[in-house]
Amino acid sequence: MDPLLTALLILSALLILTTLLPWILAFTRKPGPAREELVSVLRCSKCGYEEIRKYNKGDYVGRPVGSCPRDGSRMVIKAIYVETLPQG
Numbered sequence: 001m002d003p004l005l006t007a008l009l010i011l012s013a014l015l016i017l018t019t020l021l022p023w024i025l026a027f028t029r030k031p032g033p034a035r036e037e038l039v040s041v042l043r044c045s046k047c048g049y050e051e052i053r054k055y056n057k058g059d060y061v062g063r064p065v066g067s068c069p070r071d072g073s074r075m076v077i078k079a080i081y082v083e084t085l086p087q088g
């Protein structure tokens, strides 16, 4: 086989590969579906300490829940929202 032809063949093969690679990767590597989780933001009315935890059934904004780890004051739900988490 002609060495020039072989070199040309390899070169063109490489060229096609590098052109197609990102395209192939984009297709094979599908992004996983993002997880959505409902969370509640708790806030201490005294010192302003905030904590985020999973939403519990019956949670509502203004609901008193637990006590502050800093000063033992009552904590109140400040907000409830959906947080989007990356898969994993």
Ligand SMILES: [Zn+2]
Binding pocket: 044, 045, 046, 047, 048, 049, 068, 069, 070, 071, 072, 073
């Ligand atoms: Zn506090």
